[in-house]
Amino acid sequence: MLGLLGQTGKLSRSEIAKLLSLGPATVTAQVRKLISDGYVRELAVDARSGAGRPRIPVELIPDAALVIGVSVTPTSLITVTMLIDGTILNARSHVFDPSQHVVEQFSGVVNDQRAALDHPERVIAVGISISGAVDQALSTVRISTTLNWQDFDLGPQLQRAVGLPVFVSNDLFALSTREVSFGFGHDRDDFLLLGLGYGVGLGIVNRRRVFSGSGGSSTEFGHMSVDINGPLCVCGNYGCLQVYAGLAELLQQAPGHPAAGNLAQLQARLEVDPDRELVEFMQEIGHRLGRSVGGIVNLLGIGTIIIAGETTCLWPAMSEGFNRGLHGTVLKFLHPVEVTVKTWTESEDAVGAAGLALHNAISLNVPLHARGRLPQTATE
Ligand SMILES: [Zn+2]
DSSP states (O other): OHHHHHHHOOBOHHHHHHHTTOOHHHHHHHHHHHHHHTSEEEOSOOGGGOSSSOOOOEEEOGGGOEEEEEEEOSSEEEEEEEETTSOEEEEEEEEOOTTSOHHHHHHHHHHHHHHTSSOGGGEEEEEEEESSEEETTTTEEEEETTTTEEEEOHHHHHHHHHTSOEEEEEHHHHHHHHHHHHSGGGTOSOEEEEEESSSEEEEEEETTEEOOOGGGOOOOGGGOBOOTTSOBOTTSOBSBTHHHHSHHHHHHHSTTOOTTOOHHHHHHHHHHOOOHHHHHHHHHHHHHHHHHHHHHHHHHTOOEEEEESGGGGGHHHHHHHHHHHHHTTSOGGGOOOEEEEOOOOTTHHHHHHHHHHHHHHHHTTOOOGGGTOOOHHHHO
């Protein structure tokens, strides 16, 4: 509802009900709650309403609350501050070392981000997005191979350090949640979000809900084994998608590409003068991805795919193979499949984390600082 109001401006309760396919009683109850929580306000009676019951439009109070989103790479923390209508106030990058004093480094960047605001007391939650398996109910990291973390209770520790609710989630889950509220969800109820970066992941959105496994586990699309004779994966199995399409693995295996080569160098080579071996290598990765995603399309009957992540800058080199793999796999009655590639920016995952924190903070009823109802933790 907040995402809708953020995108469209003022709406009456009946317009909200229609646009979100909700019952009038549900909308009335939710709007009443959002008004009493201070996120939404009523405006003067709409002149358009004519005869009958007057329609009172409501609108967001965009700066009523803010959330901080943090994404993590092996060398940096990216932070953003987001208003409740999805507007990003600022994005920053900080040097990060995942091997030591992790909670101190996180609390440092969260406090810096808060200190830069006119109303730091309006920050209601922190979201953290991590590539790896996360127990989202407990905000703990089960395993992240890119950060070399295992069974790490990051959420509870950081919550104590900064005095705010902290929600740790898998990066694809966070991005998918944000798309539901502020992106694709505007006119789609079901879609798949293929994340291509250091990890390979798939967010599944069905009836506007992001799928999570039992106990809040994240989906592990990258560890789907696609070749029993393939190389050993960090997970201990053989031939996972990750060993072909993970960004580090892709860079290491690209023909004629030095192991130390980076993404920008490979992108430049593909754009300027790619040799045949390199072109085929990239199309083969696309093909494996297309076949795997095609299987999921068949399984779930969801034929809308968004592709996001750092590796999307190489997409032109993979798309033909991807489409071939996809169309050779997807059942005919599910055609046409719609594929959209999102432009990737460095702060994308942090924005996803902020979107998830906002969603959780509001649905879990975190009180607004701005209304003078400080949570216990903030005054300790
Ligand atoms: Zn694996």
